Amino acid sequence: MKAEKREYNEMSRAIDRVSEGLDSIIEMYNEIEEDKPIIKLDDQVLSDLEEAKEKFGDDFIDKKLNNLIKEALSWLDAPADEE
Numbered sequence: 021m022k023a024e025k026r027e028y029n030e031m032s033r034a035i036d037r038v039s040e041g042l043d044s045i046i047e048m049y050n051e052i053e054e055d056k057p058i059i060k061l062d063d064q065v066l067s068d069l070e071e072a073k074e075k076f077g078d079d080f081i082d083k084k085l086n087n088l089i090k091e092a093l094s095w096l097d098a099p100a101d102e103e
Contacts, residue, residue, distance in 0.1 A: 069081070
């Protein structure tokens with residue numbers, strides 16, 4: 021394939037941009053960590069949660085759930101002999 025100097029330079033810059041993009045994608049791929057859910061929620065619970073978030077908003081539901089979980093886990097601070 022024959023090309024003029026301008027076409028050659030444009031192709032070279034395009035290759036450089038593609039190479040930079042590929043490097044970025046490879047870097048992102050190498051940094052990927054497996055997403056392990058902390059709590060496995062039932063399908064019905066997930067459905068209800070989505071409905072609640074639509075009705076009351078993400079922030080409100082997130083705050084409520086965080087408070088519930090904190091309360092549920094408050095027993096972690098209790099001495100072992102109170103079990």
